Amino acid sequence: MTARSKSVVSDAEQVQLAAELARLGARLQVLETETNLSRERLLRLYKEVRGESPPKGMLPFSTDWFMSWMPNIHASIFMNIHGYLVRHTSAKGIRAVIRAYKLYLEHVQLNDLEKVLSFTRAWSLGRFFEGKMLDTAACKSCGGKYVVHAMDLHKDYECGLCNVPSRAGKTKKRAAAEALKAPARTVAPIAMPVPAGFLLGAAMSTKRSKRVAVALAD
Ligand SMILES: [Zn+2]
Numbered sequence: 001m002t003a004r005s006k007s008v009v010s011d012a013e014q015v016q017l018a019a020e021l022a023r024l025g026a027r028l029q030v031l032e033t034e035t036n037l038s039r040e041r042l043l044r045l046y047k048e049v050r051g052e053s054p055p056k057g058m059l060p061f062s063t064d065w066f067m068s069w070m071p072n073i074h075a076s077i078f079m080n081i082h083g084y085l086v087r088h089t090s091a092k093g094i095r096a097v098i099r100a101y102k103l104y105l106e107h108v109q110l111n112d113l114e115k116v117l118s119f120t121r122a123w124s125l126g127r128f129f130e131g132k133m134l135d136t137a138a139c140k141s142c143g144g145k146y147v148v149h150a151m152d153l154h155k156d157y158e159c160g161l162c163n164v165p166s167r168a169g170k171t172k173k174r175a176a177a178e179a180l181k182a183p184a185r186t187v188a189p190i191a192m193p194v195p196a197g198f199l200l201g202a203a204m205s206t207k208r209s210k211r212v213a214v215a216l217a218d
Pocket of ligand 1: 139140141142143144158159160161162163
């Protein structure tokens with residue numbers, strides 16, 4: 001392959017990646033970080049895909065958001081899926097984040113849960129793990145792996161599902177009430193010794209199993 005045709009292929013891949021990120025609702029900063037396309041091109045592409053200009057301003061996210069009750073459960077589901085993909089498939093980097101996020105969306109839909117993690121949140125979560133600011137710890141009661149601050153002590157860690165704080169869901173009453181009313185649905189995905197495997201197993205036990213299996217195999 002000549003240098004010229006190679007760069008055309010690479011450029012097409014970058015455009016395809018940027019478009020996929022925009023479709024998933026990623027902020028412009030994510031596209032800028034993950035591709036080497038100019039800001040001008042990304043802006044045009046974003047507008048074409050989303051039909052509107054990207055929101056202005058910096059990414060407002062801090063690690064603390066992932067520690068509140070409901071976000072922590074969803075962040076943990078996402079990181080379990082992501083970890084499983086990285087260990088058992090060839091997916092790496094941003095491709096692994098995209099595939100994990102799509103599986104997270106399927107999981108949320110199949111279990112009638114509220115989508116708590118946006119793509120940009122999920123992407124930030126991955127960056128916080130890379131930066132060793134966040135980590136996972138095993139719950140002493142259920143054995144599930146949950147997102148925690150890397151610097152904290154986790155010897156007697158108990159997750160938010162085994163030890164529901166009294167204030168849980170005060171701000172998101174409906175979501176909390178639903179989660180508590182249907183504990184089997186909410187607890188089961190991560191209250192297992194092999195949470196990621198179970199998550200994916202649950203995702204595959206439906207009529208959509210073929211598509212998920214194909215997504216995992218390629
Ligand atoms: Zn637990």
